[in-house]
Amino acid sequence: MKDLLRTEHLSRADVELLLATAADFAKNPLRSNTALSNKSVAIYMTKPSTRTRLASETAVAHLGGTPIFIRGDELQLGRGETIADTARIISGYCDALLIRTFAQADVDELGAHATIPVINGLTDDDHPTQLLADWVTIRENFGEDVKGRKFVYLGDGNNMTHAWLIMGAIMGAHVVAATPDGKWAPDPTVVAKAKEIAAMSGATVEVTNDPEAAAKGASVLYTDVWMSMGDPEAERAEKTKALTPFAITENLMKLTEKDSIFMHCLPAHRGEEVEASVIDGPKSVIWREAYHRRTTIQALFYHLTRGELKGN
DSSP states (O other), X not given: OOOBOOGGGOOHHHHHHHHXXXXXXXXXXXXXXXXXXXXXXXXXXXXXOSHHHHHXXXXXXXXXXXXXXXXXXXXXXXXXOOHHHHHHHHHHHOSEEEEEOSOHHHHHHHHHHOSSOEEXXXXXXXXXXHHHHHHHHHHHXXXXXXXXXXXXXXXXXXXXXXXXXXXXXXXXXXXXXEOOSGGGSOOHHHXXXXXXXXXXXXXXXXXXXXXXXXXXXXXXXXXXXXXXXXXXXXXXXXXXXXXXXXXXXXXXHTTSOTTOEEEXXXXXXXXXXBOHHHHTSXXXXXXXXXXXXXXXXXXXXXXXXXXXXXXX
């Protein structure tokens, strides 16, 4: 496995390896501080970023490498150079590439033409690096045995919903997506893929329009902002109205298990998708979750550059 382009490309063994290594890096960030010595890593972002950028640059530095940050307007892509040509050029200079952009097809094309590992740092369709951070956090709170636990995402059926369902299926978990019907529901093809993986892993994949039923007995309630980058502003009022019943409130948290936690990929809008008393309350693990963006991206750079992920 040369690249991590989509969450679904990971095998259970890959995820287990990455989570174990990330946990080690959490304890000792400089454990492998010569792994990328005299090597450079390109970090190309056409979307603004806080966590992914900081996580990526510090991850490369902790491995002894040099991160090279590139904004979307700083490459010749903007003047018509093809993605394939850009992939070949970056491959000649750098030892790995992490990209955060809009179209999944652009990431897939970069992976197809680059000779170095390419990591999807976020697209409109998927967010694999976030889910690795989420699962390190889940493991820290609940251990490896997730039998009998339910992990619930509530809100917009976006890239986070897709990655949540796919990763949960890979991990053999009971994962739920509670979203509105219609255009803010998750992509049916992604749901079908998650259920296909679940049939092999023993996972349970559930999609519902009932937030209270979803929250009842859950170990995790997870959400994301309602208006993602690139969403048309003209849809804000309509989308907010549709998503308001899926906001995570104190009352919704009361339906969960006693040891439940609240998770959010951030940034967050208090008073919209989550009440301030929840995100800033005792069940919230958002800061530890955000910290693990670095540990998991560090694990990805470490294992992909060594050719140690097998894929499925």
